[in-house]
Every structure is written in C-alpha cells, then in structure tokens.
Amino acid sequence: MLLAIDVGNTNIVLGVFEADSILARWRISTDSSRLADEYGPLMREQLRLEEIDHRTIDGTVISCVVPLLRDVMTQVSQRYFGLEPITISIDLDLGIPILVDQPAEVGADRLVNVIGAIAEHGGPLIVIDFGTAITFDAVSIDGAYLGGVIVPGIRISSEALFERAAQLAKVEIRRPERVIGKNTTEHVQAGIYYGFLGQMEEIVRQIKKALPGDPKVIATGGQSRLIAANSELVDIIDLDLTLKGLKVLYDRIQRKG
Numbered sequence: 001m002l003l004a005i006d007v008g009n010t011n012i013v014l015g016v017f018e019a020d021s022i023l024a025r026w027r028i029s030t031d032s033s034r035l036a037d038e039y040g041p042l043m044r045e046q047l048r049l050e051e052i053d054h055r056t057i058d059g060t061v062i063s064c065v066v067p068l069l070r071d072v073m074t075q076v077s078q079r080y081f082g083l084e085p086i087t088i089s090i091d092l093d094l095g096i097p098i099l100v101d102q103p104a105e106v107g108a109d110r111l112v113n114v115i116g117a118i119a120e121h122g123g124p125l126i127v128i129d130f131g132t133a134i135t136f137d138a139v140s141i142d143g144a145y146l147g148g149v150i151v152p153g154i155r156i157s158s159e160a161l162f163e164r165a166a167q168l169a170k171v172e173i174r175r176p177e178r179v180i181g182k183n184t185t186e187h188v189q190a191g192i193y194y195g196f197l198g199q200m201e202e203i204v205r206q207i208k209k210a211l212p213g214d215p216k217v218i219a220t221g222g223q224s225r226l227i228a229a230n231s232e233l234v235d236i237i238d239l240d241l242t243l244k245g246l247k248v249l250y251d252r253i254q255r256k257g
Helices: 036-049 067-081 108-121 154-164 184-210 224-230 241-256
Strands: 002-007 011-018 021-029 059-064 125-130 133-139 145-152 216-220
Touching: 002 067, 002 241, 011 036, 011 241, 021 036, 036 067, 059 067, 059 108, 059 241, 108 125, 108 133, 108 145, 108 216, 108 241, 125 184, 125 224, 125 241, 133 184, 145 154, 145 184, 154 184, 184 224, 216 224, 216 241
Parallel strands: 002 059, 125 216
Antiparallel strands: 002 011, 011 021, 125 133, 133 145
C-alpha cells in the first residue's frame, strides 16, 4: 500500500492507496516546529484507528511546500515506515512540459494537482485549489503546464479584515441567506462569500479567453465546497485531486526506476 503525504501551509493531507483506491484519508494541522518523532507516531496512530497495519505500507510519496518540513517528512518515512520516500520536485521527470519562466518557483502541490487532473481528464484544463492561497493553473490541450494565478486565500483575507477592523468580530465563513445583510455578521459573510465567488469566476473567464479550446474547470481544496460548488463555471469538485496526483507520480517514477 502507498502512503501519500501532501504538506501544505495550513494542513497536511494524508491518504492510503491500495492499487488505485483510496482506503483512508485524513488531515492534521501543519506545524513546522514538530519533529519527525512527533509526526511519525501521530501518523502510525491514525493508521491504527483506520485499521491499517503500518507494516503494510510499502511506498511513500511526499509533496511539501513548507521547507522546514521536507527533511522532517523524509525522516518520518525512513524511521517509522522503513522506506525511502519519493519527494516531488522539479528535479524529477514529472512527465509534462512546464512552460513558465522559473519552473522551480511553482509549488509542488500545484504541479501534483495538474498531473492528477490531466491523468483523469486530459487537457485543456483550469485547476483551482482553495488552500491557504487560492491558485489557478492552466493546462494546454496537449497537457503542458502554462502557468496561472495566485490570490490570498479566504481565511488569510478574512483574518486580515478582523485584525485591522476593530469593530468587526470574527464570523463563520459560509454562504449567507441573502446578499443584502441585515446585520454586521451577514454583511461580512456576504462580502466574503460573494467577493470570492465573483473573483474566482472572473479569473476563470479571463483564463478561458486566453486558453485555446474549451477547458474543463476542476476545483479542489478545503474551501472549494463553499465557493466552487455554487458556480456554473466549475465542472468538477475533486477533494482527492492532490492525493490522486501523488499516486500518478509515484507510479510514473517507479516505472522509470
């Protein structure tokens, strides 16, 4: 079985694959101060709760955008699973052309998302990831990564608002019942929800104008169900997209030896 580990700025998403099926998935908070000897037992315990023997894990693949945790996750794989991991980076042959000025600057998670989406849907594509930042990635009809857009994520933006506006208290981020709010909480909820929905849709429209073909729009990430689920411009929401991309890359790299 394969353990796929996606280390993001806010959460670490883990998934266990048996063949092409995901047997279990879970999230833990990202904490760059934690050591391998803290993460390792935590992951083993979660596997136990899922009734998966950690000794049945025979492969590990890692995507990490937090530099302080790259070596930590390697140590977790080595010490707690006895495995040398495949860590995704631009130094590997990822199997797609990356047509940007500085390929090394593109987050590993974005490339993993794109590769997972291409494997399942082909091109052209627009892949949106609602994470700590919201990223938009464009894929050509022949499967080349063309670049994209980055904007501040929903939680980053809302927390900045609450910190800078003394009279605004934190509110639950959700779709409001109406766009014209009747109290401050509804005002803020409407602003966040419709603001990000409108921003997402306009960026998608502009990318579609610049991208030949009729791209399929795929959304992933924790907040995708809040925003993308209510847009006619989004074709598919796939919360497992990053894990699927890691599985595709693991198999591809293993075949190449």
